[in-house]
Amino acid sequence: MKASHAGFTGVMLAGVLLAAGCGGSESGSTAPAPASGASSAAAGPVNLTFWDWDPNMDKVVALWNDAHPDIHVTLANPAGGDQLVSKMITAHQAKNGPDIAKVEYQSLPALVSGGVVRDITDLTKDTVTKFDDVTLKSTRFEGKVYGIPQDFAPLMLFYRTDVFKKYGIDVPTTWDEYAKAAADLHKKAPKVYMTNFDAGDPGWFTGLVQQAGADWWTTSGTSWHVDINGAPSKKVADYWENLVKSGIVQKNPSFSPQWNKQMNDGTLATWISGAWAPAQLGGIAPATKGKWAVAPLPAWTAGDPTTGIWGGSATTVTTDSKHPAEAAQFAAWLNTDDAAVSAQIENINVYPASTSGRSLPPLKSAPPFLPNQADYYDVVGKAAPSARAFSMWGPNVTVTFSSYTDAFGAALQSGTPFSGALDKMQDATVADMKKLGFSLS
Template sequence: MRKKFGALLAVVLAAGLSAACTSDSGDADQGAQPGGKVELSFWAWAPNIDKTVDAWNAANPDIHVTLSKQAGGGDIVTKLLTAAKAGNPPDLAQVEYQSLPTLVSNDVLADIAEQAAPVKDKFAEGVWQQVTLGTDAVYAIPQDSGPMMFYYRADEFDRLGLTVPKTWDEFAQTARTVRQKAPKKYLTTFSANDPGWFTGLAQQAGASWWGINGETWNVSVNDAATKKVADYWGGLVAEGAIDKQPMYTPAWNKALNDGTLIAWPSAIWAPGVLAGNAAATKGKWAMAPMPQWAAGENKTGSWGGSSTGVTAAGKNKAAAVKFAAWMNADPAATALLIKESSIYPAARDAQSSPLLQEPPAFFANQKDFYTSAKAIAETASGFVWGPNVNVAYDTYKDAFGKAITGRTPFSGAVDTMQTATVADMQKNGFKVAS
């Protein structure tokens, strides 16, 4: 794919970088070095993101960005908290969406709503909501997204005479049919070790776990939508219609490879996982929109994704936002992120990049893979994250694991998540509405 689009990419990059060279940077010289040069520091973990930073620096000699590669996930959050407390955080950092409120509540990130406003419309509403807290405070620019979709073994569906389920009711019936026609197989599994997966399913159903009004947090991890999702999957596990083994284990890999598991509700990045963990099934999978809770609906949730935040202590916020907006919304930059960092961009236009015209190699038979993915991404539900996602997620693993082994209702596990999340927030001084 790189060879095929190499020439076209060069044209796109040249045009974009030329535009970047001529862009006005006069509002970004606060705290500039002698001679008017602004120096920015940037922490990130995306592979080869240095290529994108180098392109910016080549085109913007007055705003120089120095990259420091970091470990992702909770590691970078811990380091940012420590650096901010010591008074020396970077100007920008790559941050997962669910980590933003933790950094905001510790005064690490700046509200960039005014500076970021020009690029807001370049992102789907659901994605933009993930960088927004309260009514209008914005703390980052979206970088990549993880819209969820339905992956299935097309060959097994044909062999068993199955149709792709369009609703969750049809999904449940399909799961039962698989067990009847092929008792050694399961449609899919419920994983008690993947809270992000479950959160995406809950988002699609309309869940809203956190909300903030002024200084007061509303917490509803056990809202009606989430309990509906929990009861649905708990019921399928209880009747044996689906498997209950965790994902990302050798046993799970084997089940994907040998056809014991023939479907996986997952996210846009799933082809890479399947290629690495189920190589024997290359070319046998297909992708479709997620089943819906009501016929005719068109919604999905998200599993994963990150953003670029600007720190509150930085002296060059205008310049930092300019770089973050360019990196995540400019065609030249997003082309580099796709090509070099293998991300699925959050920006709408980037999802139609020439680099995304061919399907992933693992899905070579589905020529419309990225066209369909773009349409699905537009339907992702918004979601407000809270300041202690780690507590909710850790409790999920424990509570759902116990529910599976103890054969108790999954709705009880959701109640346990709610209790633990609220207690932790109150313990740490957050005001939580009763």
Template sequence: MAVGAAAGALVLVLAACSSDDPSDGPAQEDGTSSGEPVELTFQSWVPNIDQAVDAFNAAHDDIHVELETITAGPDGGYATMISAVEAGNAADVAQVGYSSVADFLLADALEDITEDTADHADTFTAWQWQTGVFDERVYAVPQAAGPLGMFYREDIFTELGLEAPETWDQFYDAAQVVRASDPDRYIAAFAFNQSPWMTGLAQQSGAQWFTVEGDAWQVDLTDESTTRVAELWQRMIDEDLVKIEADMSSEWNADIQNGNVLSWISGSWADAIVRGTAPETAGSWGVAHVPQWEEGGELVSATWDGGSSSVVLRGTEHPAEAAEFALWLNSDPESVSILTSVGAGWPAIADTSQIDSLQDDPEVFDFYGGQNIWEVFAEADAAVDTSWTWPPLVSTLYASLTDNVSTAVEDGTDLTEAYAATEADMRAALEQRGINVAD
């Protein structure tokens, strides 16, 4: 297996897997159908995604999908999936982040589903489709992206005479006002546990951590764009303007509920988490764009971990049916509407005009004071820098960045040093795997 690049440039020499067309049921020894539906197992961590699975089962007599809830990828789910592939007892379809598809390919854990999916490429936005294409072969069907936005307590901002900050300078100024208003109140948390969040902030600043030069990777986590992000958050940490706590922890949940943490910069899917965490605050929230580094310029956005896709895991006995389910799940208007509503992210399909929940979703819109938050994320998704490249060994990147940033916060050292240490860790990890790294 040779690695040359990623996200359209990564070349992986794999054994291609072929599959027959979907049938009316599992084939018997004489080649005829048994009349029973093909049974598939689908692994996902998205809350309430069972609603979309149920809709698929209701619409199909020949395939039945059983949902298996797993831990989100960065917290161990991916390792479990890959181990199951190696043991020969993996699920058929699984949810995998765009950033981690290359890792699964390096582990030889994916089926080549080109024959069953390539004709549907135009159904999806080009950049999201390409996250699953390597060396002109298809290994994943895109589900949704996580364009960044800022969820904030609009009622408390208004009480303090603040509007949603449009620039990072305004964010810093607002943080001072918030901090002065109450000894327990902060504008945001510094989530030392979330490498995807830190990565998204760097991407939004214009960083390019991984690029390809010829047949080698260029690794740069100490560039000017990353440094200004690290320096801003370091300044706010030093001045006690942000609360140092893991997001989605019990402490963070309580702070979101009681208004001690007033904003969360996160992916579009975070809407469901905010609503589920603090239902009693309905009507008090708003959504705005991520603060910009340049005032008055074109909107620049980024993603939280890229997004998520549906992959067919190696070893499935029904690759064609698994691919059929992956396509339906992520392109059928009814399914996509459900996925959007339950917090799967911004749809990967190119035409969102038929997605009912994007046009009118009373539960969502009422929580945000009547705001159609999807208008914000539609603009954010269109403003994502699609030149960002995900490298092999993203799991190593995330583990290293989390460890180094956590250590910096604990020891009181500078965040820029944590990014420099992560750069060194990634260079070593790539070289250890025999992947060329530019000097």
């Protein structure tokens, strides 16, 4: 793999903890976690609460509950992504958080620094041997484990096979080809667009700048360097600004009712998304089952397999849990047990984070919503080794992401340069880090 998942060095995590007003991880200020395999339970069955937003996760949890009558897991879906992080922080402040929670990799550092998720190193000594070091870097800080990796989501190109065939569009392999295909498609069918530029969700754009070589946060010693508006990011922004101003891509946000309708009726011909997309398409565009296929993300240079990442999550144990050993046991089972991982592939379409999970039999079959593409997971598997993330995520990702929505939303409305939106993101991120007390170079 060309670059690891996001990760913090020990110095960086120490800086985050200092800025948060903590002397160490939350687990250090509470009762020591039980040794691996030990029970933290009182007499009688243990009841655990699990926060997760995956569709059909209830089917996976049911497998656990059937096989573990002494440890019952209740699934809840209070929110997804950044919204779930906010709810976790609020619940932790009220001391009533869940036992277990799904957390996107980029959000984990802030939850570690805030004492919301627990150090589970002693509870996962056997579990971590099931993952490669590159994957574990997403969840390991200062040599301590704060989550069990669930999935890996390289950025891919999803396209409507029927639309491409109808209008004679070839699957683009470079971004130059993509722009030409977008223009050709819209010329042949003025009511059809190659895709949309989404100012509402920064995940896809983050993956695109990763592919282009950006590193939004880096460190030297104890100082941070923020480079959100650097040359790689501006190359991506300029490219999409040209497509938007040419009128050949739409400007509405993804996951909106209008976008769902356009995805369903063929107005939009492609979706740049993570490998998890097939699990979402059934709810987004139910009439299009069997009409989508996946291809590698177009390259900036022909033949370069580098892609970015959109998503990927870990299963964490919170510091509010009164049963951390049992919670860690469930987290380990969810992401390493063959039956559990197979059920997630079949019901959620995850591309597993565990090493052994990437060779399970369900990966030989097509996702239910893409029955026409039996080699779906082979295509994703070939892209995965060249997926590139930032070398690390910053401590204030939520501020950066919020600024993305505001700045790019304003640029779409006013027609101002997208590069200026990146400048605003840079300024907002730097100002917030200075306010938090970080040293910046």
